Amino acid sequence: MTPTEIVLALFTAAFIDHDPNAARPLLSPDYIQHNPQIATGAEPLLGLIPVIEQSGMTVTTHRVLTDGDLVVLHNTYDNADAFGARSLAAFDVFRVEDGVVVEHWDNLQPIPENTVSGRAMTDGMTEVTDLELTEENRALVLGFVQDVLGGAAPENVTNYMDPAVYAQHNPMIDDGLAGLMAAIESFAEAGQTITQFEPRLVAAEGNFVFVASDAVMGGEPWAFFDLWRVEDGLIVEHWDVVAPIPAEMAHENGKF
DSSP, rough: OHHHHHHHHHHHHHHHOHHHHHHGGGEEEEEEEOOOTSSSSSHHHHHHHHHHHHHHHHEEEEEEEEEETTEEEEEEEEEGGGTTTSSSEEEEEEEEEEEEEEEEEEEEEOOOSSSSSOSSSSOOOOOOOOOHHHHHHHHHHHIIIIIIIOOSEEEGGGGBBBTTTTTOOOOOOOOOOOHHHHHHHHHHTTTTOOOEEEEEEEEETTTTTEEEEEETTEEEEEEEEEEEEEETTTTEEEEEEEEEEOOOOOOOOOOO
16 A cells, blocks of 8 residues: 555544554554654554544544655544544644554644634645646745745745735634734734744645644744645645644653
8 A cells, every 4th residue: 555545544444433453554563653642652542542432523634645655634623622622623644664654743723713814724725736846846835934934034935925825724814925924923912923943844745735843932832734735836825733832741752
C-alpha cells in the first residue's frame, strides 16, 4: 500500500470502524506520539479506540495531502466533548516507514459558531491540482512564512499574494491582505505579538502546502498548523488550526 492508503486504513480502523485488531498491523509498536494528551507507543492509541467509540465521536476528512512519507489529513471531529469541545477542527500528520505508521502530530481547535469572514474553518477548495508545480509552490509558501509571518521582510507580502484575493478560514480574521494586517495589529494591541515562527513540518502536494510551526505568541509557546492553496503563482486561500503548547505532556516527545 502507498503511504496514503496506509494512513487512511489506520484512520478508518481507529476512528470509523473502531477496530483495534485492524489498526494494530498498521502501527509500529514504537509509534511516536506528539499529541500532548496521549502516551507514546502503539498500545495507548489502540486502547483509546473503544473510548472513541463509546463517546460517539465522528470524524469528517476534508483534505488529504501526501508528500513522500508524510500524510496530512484536514479533519473535523464532532461529538468530541470528551476531547475538549463539541466540534474540533484538526490537522493530523502521520509519518509512514516500512509499511506502517511510525509517528503522529496533530493540532486541534474548537470550532466557533461564527467567523469574521463568514467562511467555515474547513470549507473551500479540496482538489489537488498542479502536481508539476509542487516544489515551486512549496518555495513560495515558505518564503511567505519567513518574510511575512516570521517578520524577516513583511514589506514583500505582495510577492506572495494579491492583496484582494485571499480567502481566509481562520475564524478571527477577515479575507484579503487588509484582513490579515488588521488581525496582526489587533493581536499586537492585545499583547499577542508573535516573536517566533519556526516551521518544523512541511508537506506540499501540487497547489496545497502545509506548514506546522513552533511559535511564541504573547511570550507563550503555541503551535500553528497552516494550510495554503496556491493558484497562478500566488497564495489565494488559507486554513489553520492554532493551539497553545502545554507545559506538561503524556510523553517526552514534545509537540514537534
